Amino acid sequence: MTVTKPRLFTAETNRPAALPAAVALLDIEAAAARIAGRVERTPLVASPSLSRFSGQPIHLKLETRQPIGAFKQRGAMNAVLALTEDQRRRGLVTASTGNHGRAVAYTARELGLAATICMSALVPSNKVEAIRSLGAEVRIVGRSQDDAQVEVERLVAERELTPIPPFDDPDVVAGQGTIGLELIEELPELACVLIPLSGGGLAAGIAVAVKALRPSARIVGISMKRGAAMAAAIVAGRPVEVVEEETLADSLGGGIGLANRVTFALCRDLVDEVVLLSEDEIAAGIRHAALVEGETVEGAGAVGIAALLAGKVNPQGPTAVIVSGRNIDDALHRRIVSGAIA
Ligand SMILES: *Cc1c(COP(=O)(O)O)cnc(C)c1O
Numbered sequence: 001m002t003v004t005k006p007r008l009f010t011a012e013t014n015r016p017a018a019l020p021a022a023v024a025l026l027d028i029e030a031a032a033a034r035i036a037g038r039v040e041r042t043p044l045v046a047s048p049s050l051s052r053f054s055g056q057p058i059h060l061k062l063e064t065r066q067p068i069g070a071f072k073q074r075g076a077m078n079a080v081l082a083l084t085e086d087q088r089r090r091g092l093v094t095a096s097t098g099n100h101g102r103a104v105a106y107t108a109r110e111l112g113l114a115a116t117i118c119m120s121a122l123v124p125s126n127k128v129e130a131i132r133s134l135g136a137e138v139r140i141v142g143r144s145q146d147d148a149q150v151e152v153e154r155l156v157a158e159r160e161l162t163p164i165p166p167f168d169d170p171d172v173v174a175g176q177g178t179i180g181l182e183l184i185e186e187l188p189e190l191a192c193v194l195i196p197l198s199g200g201g202l203a204a205g206i207a208v209a210v211k212a213l214r215p216s217a218r219i220v221g222i223s224m225k226r227g228a229a230m231a232a233a234i235v236a237g238r239p240v241e242v243v244e245e246e247t248l249a250d251s252l253g254g255g256i257g258l259a260n261r262v263t264f265a266l267c268r269d270l271v272d273e274v275v276l277l278s279e280d281e282i283a284a285g286i287r288h289a290a291l292v293e294g295e296t297v298e299g300a301g302a303v304g305i306a307a308l309l310a311g312k313v314n315p316q317g318p319t320a321v322i323v324s325g326r327n328i329d330d331a332l333h334r335r336i337v338s339g340a341i342a
Pocket residue numbers: 070071072099100166167196197198199200201202203251252298300301324325326
């Protein structure tokens with residue numbers, strides 16, 4: 001299924017000319033300078049198999065190679081480095097479905113700060129343990145990302161901890177956008193980018209950078225059918241509640257926030273198309289990544305590959321697939337790769 005944006009929400013009709021975007025190319029260039037040396041510049045590798053399959057040059061951007069196994073380190077590091085000394089000293093707090101929490105914990109450890117990570121009971125135990133082992137305090141609250149967020153707000157109000165939002169923050173978006181700069185440097189003729197889409201920090205950041213430097217490039221967001229919050233918001237024209245469901249792409253779960261300030265408008269204006277995938281299609285993406293590309297990739301990280309294999313995107317020209325993370329439970333990964341699931 002493809003969500004086509006209503007004509008009403010094109011950049012031409014809906015962006016008030018006087019209102020500057022929350023994140024601009026300059027912010028992303030500043031982020032790249034700030035996080036240089038603290039975040040990996042990840043490889044962009046050709047995929048002969050996907051290129052043959054789709055008839056276009058397909059390249060994989062391997063954010064799986066970040067030390068925490070996901071791109072989230074870029075946004076977290078940029079946001080924390082942008083804080084005042086006082087904000088840092090009070091300690092960091094965030095709600096996370098896993099990888100952002102891991103990124104904040106890692107960043108805190110690197111910079112010698114305290115971190116508290118709040119998450120829902122739906123988060124897989126491998127992700128919880130990974131965060132604990134980075135030295136952060138973990139708090140398990142409720143059954144949804146929203147419940148975890150309520151706990152963050154309580155800790156901010158009562159203990160004056162400094163919140164690091166997972167996506168809806170200009171510094172976080174700018175950090176994720178550094179991927180877009182790297183793509184254009186290595187593949188100046190870029191025609192299309194396939195981006196896993198949840199809260200939209202990753203897609204918004206990359207889209208701002210890529211559309212500024214290569215306006216003709218097409219930005220495709222990819223989510224799972226089960227609880228695609230940004231897709232529902234784009235169709236509705238405003239953030240809407242979605243029911244959080246279990247999915248192989250667990251890092252894409254959760255809402256975009258009903259009071260979304262940054263990522264909704266950027267995704268609405270800059271994402272050209274949103275594609276939704278079934279669980280079987282996501283499993284096929286994980287399997288292909290492991291058996292053909294030789295990469296361990298979690299569900300959320302495999303949706304770009306999955307969309308190509310399912311024939312749900314038809315890129316024209318050099319295409320970058322953002323392989324956003326590798327943090328999947330080993331036993332689940334083995335079952336998917338062996339074909340026991342889907
Ligand atoms: C967070 C995450 C995403 C989605 O990023 P958003 O900025 O929330 O859209 C995709 N893949 C992985 C592995 C993630 O951890």
